Amino acid sequence: MRQNRPTLPYPAFGRFAWLMELYGESYQRLERMFGPGRLEAGHYVSSVGDGLDLHVEVLERHAHTVELRLSYALRDPVTGRPDPSAVLRTYLDSRQVEATTCHVGRRWQDALGLEAPPKVVMGHRLRMNSFLSKWLAYLEGLGHGPMTLRRADADDHEESALAEGA
Numbered sequence: 001m002r003q004n005r006p007t008l009p010y011p012a013f014g015r016f017a018w019l020m021e022l023y024g025e026s027y028q029r030l031e032r033m034f035g036p037g038r039l040e041a042g043h044y045v046s047s048v049g050d051g052l053d054l055h056v057e058v059l060e061r062h063a064h065t066v067e068l069r070l071s072y073a074l075r076d077p078v079t080g081r082p083d084p085s086a087v088l089r090t091y092l093d094s095r096q097v098e099a100t101t102c103h104v105g106r107r108w109q110d111a112l113g114l115e116a117p118p119k120v121v122m123g124h125r126l127r128m129n130s131f132l133s134k135w136l137a138y139l140e141g142l143g144h145g146p147m148t149l150r151r152a153d154a155d156d157h158e159e160s161a162l163a164e165g166a
Contacts, residue, residue: 015122015123015126016122018126019122019125019126019129020096022126022129022130022132022133023091023096023097023098023129024095024096025133026088026096026097026098026099026129026132026133026136027090027091027095027096027097028095029133029136029137029140030088030090030097030136031095032140032145033136033139033140033144033145033146034046034056034144034145034146034149035146036058036066036068036088036090037066037090037092039056039058039066039068040058040061041058041059041060041061042057042058042151042152043055043056043057043058043151043152044056044057044058044149044150044151044152045149045150045152046139046144046145046148046149046150047148047150048142048143048144048148050142052072052073052074053072053073054070054071054072054139054144055069055070055071055072055073055152056068056069056070056149057069057071059087064091064092064093065089065090065091065092066089066090066092067087067088067089067090067100068087068088068090069085069086069087069088070085070086070088070135071084071085071086072084084102084135085102086099086101086102086128086131086132086135087099087100087101087102088100088132097132098125098129099125099128099129099131099132101128102128102131102132
């Protein structure tokens, strides 16, 4: 059944529009908190005094995109990788942030297979980016922001590298 029926008293909100709205909302929140377009490549830590520091790693910078990872120093007991962890692609020109993965080393192709139907891929992206939106709102509510973010020192970086298996 088609969702955008003319008989509705209000416009229906399609899944693609919802996803694009999540991308824009996440960009605004991340921009307020850390301004990823202004961060140099490297490892940062945001501390708000709750004993659970947020690690922000700027993985790659390009002319119009910034790839970064958000994680805690918590480790998955099975893999030893940061959990929760999200890899984000920030589109500076269109002012959007997309969660590309919420599992270390797992892209949508790894999670869904190469021949996943578009509806399944869209549902996966909606779940990841809904998670990201809620996580960013939670982090912002805790007080994470430009004043809590500092460049990680060598000890923080070594700890992260060891946990990543580097």
